[in-house]
Amino acid sequence: MKKGLLSIKLLICLLGAVWSAAALKLYFAIEKDTEPLQFLLREGNPLFWLLPILLLTFLYWKRKAFCWKSCVPAMLLTMLYTAGTILDYKSFAPVGNYAKLMVCMIPGTLLFFDTVIGFLLSFQPKEEAYGKVFSVYQKSPVLITMGVLLLFWSPWLIFYFPGTLPFDGNFQLNMYFGLIPFTGHHPPLSTYLMGWLITLGQALGSASIGIFLHTAIQTLLLSFSMALVIRCFFRFGISKWMIAVTVLFFGLFPFFPIYAQAFMKDTVFTALFLLYTLLLMAFFKEKQSTIPCIAFFFTALLLMLFRNNGMFVVLFTAVGCLFIKTTGKKQWIFISALAIAINFGINNFLWPSLGIGEGSKGEILSIPLQQTARYVKEYEEEITPEEQKEISKVLEYEGLGERYNPFLADPVKNTYIKDASGKDLIDFFQVWFRLYQKHPSVFWASFGDSTYPYWYPAVRGEPLLAFQLYPYNQGESAVTANHTIDAFSSLRKKIREGLKSLAQTKGINLIFRPGLYFWCLVLLAWRMVIQKKGKQLILLIPCATIWLTNIASPVSGSTRYTLPIMITLPLLIGILVWKRSVFPKE
Secondary structure, eight states: OOHHHHHHHHHHHHHHHHHHHHHHHHHTTSOTTSOHHHHHHHTTOOGGGHHHHHHHHHHHHHHSOOOHHHHHHHHHHHHHHHHHHHHHHHTTOSOSOHHHHHHHHHHHHHHHHHHHHHHHHHOOOOOOOOHHHHHHHHHSHHHHHHHHHHHHHHHHHHHTTBOBOOHHHHHHHHHHTTSSOOBTTSOHHHHHHHHHHHHHHHHTTOHHHHHHHHHHHHHHHHHHHHHHHHHHHHHTTOOHHHHHHHHHHHHHOTHHHHHHTBOSTHHHHHHHHHHHHHHHHHHHHSOOOHHHHHHHHHHHHHHHHHSTTHHHHHHHHHHHHTTSOOTTHHHHHHHHHHHHHHHHHIIIIIHHHTTOBOOOGGGGOHHHHHHHHHHHHHHGGGSOHHHHHHHHTTBOOTTHHHHOOTTBOHHHHTTBOTTOOHHHHHHHHHHHHHHHHHOHHHHHHHHHHHHGGGTOTTOOSOOTTGGGGSOOOOSOOSOOOOOBOGGGHHHHHHHHHHHHHHHTSTTGGGGGOHHHHHHHHHHHHHHHHHTTOGGGGGGGHHHHHHHHHHHTSSBTTOHHHHHHHHHHHHHHHHHHHSSSOSSOOO
16 A cells, blocks of 8 residues: 555544544534434534545545455444443433444544554564674573562562452452352362461461462462463564563553452463463474373363362363364363363362352353343343243342342342252243343343443443452451551552542543453454464463353453453463464465
């Protein structure tokens, strides 16, 4: 494309994006019964932008050859962006004409995405020498990277010493010490690890010592897994700029040190997830010896034992391997099957033999339970006594509508009837389907509200991050500990305020939003498709599985649930985008 035409195209996209954004803001200021165009004209807003945009759009498509490679993902992201914007501003409330909003948004947004995606898909990094500094770095990438990361994270580790105790961590300790029943609601292995370390700390003089030991273990494991990414980059000649950006992202992105010092299961799971993806890459490249096979077995097993959705990661990745031809395929599938079988035995035989109860089935039914609660809230008068009876066998019907929170399923799913039988669930879903047929929009509205932060990167609300930064106990606590040093209390408050401000800063706020990382996965997958490297899509299955389980999760837009994708994305970008592919040619 000629330079002049490229400049025109960029100008068109810029004007289109500005126009769409302006139209969006104006739309939500319009009175319900007022025509948008009349409002724009009466208020003196730049209505004349409409004609230039339409003209430039025509010239754009006339002078630029149609390129489906960029247009297809651009249309997908435009639809997601438009739908997400509607949900974010009005949460499916019955206001205005959404068709007019879409007409306002789509032209400029589509042009903008088409240009940006076209550039990203055509990007081909250049091969370059590392130079003196990176040559020294290359000799000891693991130790140097761990040292750099610990230096970056040290303010968080010091100011929040010995580590914070969020709700989930406290909940697991209450189970371990018998304050509440010990169930599989949280993976028992992680609960045992927490309990053992606290017990050791108490034997040494304080539960705070146990919290610090847990913080130290997961901090070292997290930094070690990140350091292996850098070693992988060096081994396969990835650009020094990609290496530098990755180290800075790992070191400066606040979520990583926040979770490194938080007493909860997710940090260890995130580190294991990154190790799992690195091993997947190694098996994809070539058949492995005994030691990597043993390492993969324990990584896969621990991944499943430290968070319940880890089983889906291992299972779906193994199934994906069935459809590709690669040297390490049989090894990977066999070891995965063995790990899944042992995990099944542990969950169904070992834990019950130790008196650990089964977790609530409501955990995996957040979507239909939320949809039912929203229907009760909006159309309770239409529900028959028989339907109420069937619902009450699965959920506490009294006050169900009042408990509905579109962004958090816990108030609803926590009323799940533990003794509900299989027949009760069948009857419930029959009622659920009948209600859906009456008012399907209610069900789609509930689904949209609970999921859109996972696929829409411009969410206005604050990410769910603050509770990891200070002790958070609800009700009784089995453990008494001095979670942080009092001398830093005022500084910690400033850190929380600064982090909240940073997460709301235009532009920067995008990296705090789970939806951005989903878009990156979509573009990476599309790049592999158009470059005819379909086998390499196997590397995206673990992250795609995490995203799907997030969609079904009880929390809308949880950064904690998205952390495995955040930490793995630099590895995927470095390997899948750079010219020096680590894989055999397809």
